[in-house]
Amino acid sequence: MNTIPKKSFAQKWHIKALVWTAIVLALFIASCAMTGVDVGAFLTGFNQFMQIFYEMLKPDWSYVPFTIKPIIQTIQMALIGTLVGSIIAVPFAVLAARNIVTNTVIRGTIRFILNLVRTLPDLMLAAVFVAVVGIGPMAGVLTLAIFSFGMISKLFYEAIETIDMGPIEALTAAGATKTQVVWFAVLPQVYNHFLSYFLYTFEINVRASTILGYLGAGGIGELLQRSLGQFRYDRTAIVVIGTFIVVVVVDTLSNQLRERLQ
Amino acid sequence: MTIKKTFWQKYEAWIWALIFVIIYVWAFSGIPVTGIQAVAGEVTKSILHGLFHPDFSYVYTGDGEDLISLLLQTLAIAFAGTIASALLSIPFAFWAARTKKGGTHLGSSSGKLFLTIVRTFPEIVMAIMFIKAVGPGPFAGVLAVSFHSIGMLGKLFAEAVEEIDRRPAEAIIAAGGTQFDVLIHATIPAVIPEFISLTLYRFEIAVRSASILGLVGAGGIGAPLIFAIGTRWWPRVAIILLGIIVMVTVIDFISGYLRKKLV
Numbered sequence: 001m002n003t004i005p006k007k008s009f010a011q012k013w014h015i016k017a018l019v020w021t022a023i024v025l026a027l028f029i030a031s032c033a034m035t036g037v038d039v040g041a042f043l044t045g046f047n048q049f050m051q052i053f054y055e056m057l058k059p060d061w062s063y064v065p066f067t068i069k070p071i072i073q074t075i076q077m078a079l080i081g082t083l084v085g086s087i088i089a090v091p092f093a094v095l096a097a098r099n100i101v102t103n104t105v106i107r108g109t110i111r112f113i114l115n116l117v118r119t120l121p122d123l124m125l126a127a128v129f130v131a132v133v134g135i136g137p138m139a140g141v142l143t144l145a146i147f148s149f150g151m152i153s154k155l156f157y158e159a160i161e162t163i164d165m166g167p168i169e170a171l172t173a174a175g176a177t178k179t180q181v182v183w184f185a186v187l188p189q190v191y192n193h194f195l196s197y198f199l200y201t202f203e204i205n206v207r208a209s210t211i212l213g214y215l216g217a218g219g220i221g222e223l224l225q226r227s228l229g230q231f232r233y234d235r236t237a238i239v240v241i242g243t244f245i246v247v248v249v250v251d252t253l254s255n256q257l258r259e260r261l262q
Numbered sequence: 263m264t265i266k267k268t269f270w271q272k273y274e275a276w277i278w279a280l281i282f283v284i285i286y287v288w289a290f291s292g293i294p295v296t297g298i299q300a301v302a303g304e305v306t307k308s309i310l311h312g313l314f315h316p317d318f319s320y321v322y323t324g325d326g327e328d329l330i331s332l333l334l335q336t337l338a339i340a341f342a343g344t345i346a347s348a349l350l351s352i353p354f355a356f357w358a359a360r361t362k363k364g365g366t367h368l369g370s371s372s373g374k375l376f377l378t379i380v381r382t383f384p385e386i387v388m389a390i391m392f393i394k395a396v397g398p399g400p401f402a403g404v405l406a407v408s409f410h411s412i413g414m415l416g417k418l419f420a421e422a423v424e425e426i427d428r429r430p431a432e433a434i435i436a437a438g439g440t441q442f443d444v445l446i447h448a449t450i451p452a453v454i455p456e457f458i459s460l461t462l463y464r465f466e467i468a469v470r471s472a473s474i475l476g477l478v479g480a481g482g483i484g485a486p487l488i489f490a491i492g493t494r495w496w497p498r499v500a501i502i503l504l505g506i507i508v509m510v511t512v513i514d515f516i517s518g519y520l521r522k523k524l525v
Contacts, residue, residue: 024345027341028341028342028345030338031337031338031339031341031342031345031404032338032342032404034334034335034338034400035335035338035339035342035399035400035401035403035404035481036399036400036401037342037401037404038396038401041396041397041401042395042396042401042405045394045395045396045397046395048394048395049391049392049394049395052391052394053391072292073292073293075289076288076289076290076292076293077293079285079286079289080286080289080290080293083286115511116507116511119470119506119507119510119511119514120503120506120507121470121471121473121474121506123386123474123477124473124474124484124487124503124506127477127487127488127491128309128491128499128503131305131309131491131494132302132305132306132309133302134302136294137292137293137294138293138294141293207382210384211384211385211386214386214477214478215477218293224384224386224387228387228390236387240382240383240384240387243382243384244379244382244383247382248378248382
């Protein structure tokens with residue numbers, strides 16, 4: 001039988017794809033209208049954009065010494081934020097893991113809280129914490145702690161859910177309590193995953209912490225805000241270059257450590 | 263006979279622990295703990311009070327400056343920016359994708375470097391540059407999202423292009439097809455579902471960034487939020503945060519559902 005399978009009318013004319021394209025196109029046009037997209041204004045204003053860009057191409061190298069201290073502070077903030085966030089995350093992760101906690105109410109509540117925490121963008125948390133504890137790196141540390149808590153607890157409980165149940169059953173059969181099971185059967189199995197996710201979260205926190213200072217939460221972002229406020233784009237360029245170097249160095253180091261863990 | 267452990271095997275864990283402790287002692291020394299203001303407790307109390315008594319009158323006022331309209335505007339910024347960015351990313355993805363085996367990868371490496379630079383360039387700075395170009399407002403936000411997202415979408419698209427099955431393309435060439443036929447019948451059908459899924463994922467992130475771009479004047483819900491925080495108007499802060507949480511949750515849910523259907 002050498003017949004080619006017949007396509008239905010909808011398949012032949014790609015009705016489904018066309019309908020979806022039309023929906024997306026309609027939403028896109030509506031969004032553009034709502035946000036006042038004006039290609040003409042963009043083209044005429046593009047000179048302004050390029051002018052800032054040209055100023056950035058001539059970085060003010062004499063500004064470099066002033067950026068060292070804030071950059072170090074940025075890394076310190078990221079380190080502490082990651083540590084605090086992951087310490088708080090461990091108990092939450094254990095309570096949210098399907099294979100440890102069989103009670104759906106507790107698990108559901110914990111997961112709901114974690115989902116809520118993850119919806120809040122980092123800069124928004126920074127704005128709130130600056131209002132609470134005042135301008136300074138403390139606000140940044142708290143922001144990063146909450147931000148990494150939301151992310152790392154999800155990674156942690158997903159890691160816990162993939163472990164081998166054998167040791168847990170063995171310990172339970174031998175009469176171990178819940179705490180003993182977690183301590184001797186669960187944690188040794190996920191230890192390497194935890195360290196790896198810790199480093200990964202640290203990378204993300206370094207990226208995040210470079211802009212938190214824009215709202216007064218410490219670190220290199222403060223210089224970003226200052227230089228932009230003074231229209232010193234040559235200095236902004238230095239800050240951006242510094243951020244770039246820090247992010248690349250931290251990513252490389254962390255990637256190498258994570259590869260060793262596997 | 264027991265095998266003797268080398269010094270490194272015996273003490274490796276301790277050495278790492280020591281390094282870890284030293285790093286953290288150094289880190290804590292750099293953050294002044296005394297920096298907390300005396301009124302922190304009071305502020306926290308009023309924030310908590312405000313959070314439990316949100317200003318519901320702000321949800322809809324009908325003047326276009328209320329919560330619903332600004333959340334919709336935030337979504338519009340994210341949507342327009344993501345779609346524009348997805349289209350702009352396609353050429354960059356093909357530039358950065360390593361599709362040829364062997365030889366030097368000057369082309370793809372330069373593309374990857376370019377995308378990394380775009381990705382690390384702070385979105386806030388980009389937003390400020392666009393505000394200078396087109397004036398404050400949601401349009402600057404759309405531009406910032408569209409150009410900044412290229413960094414990440416271009417990279418993810420390039421990885422998708424690298425991972426496609428090469429055999430359909432070889433089959434078309436073997437049957438006498440041109441490079442154009444390969445593009446239309448092999449490459450595009452293979453990457454489209456992947457591209458759509460990645461774009462949806464990026465849209466989830468764009469919603470979050472669009473809601474903070476208003477902090478610098480690029481439209482959306484961020485501007486009233488920073489204003490409410492600045493004037494210590496906690497019930498108003500609470501309702502805006504609630505609105506953002508609900509919006510992000512709903513978008514994540516819809517996008518996650520659509521992405522599951524695609525795979």
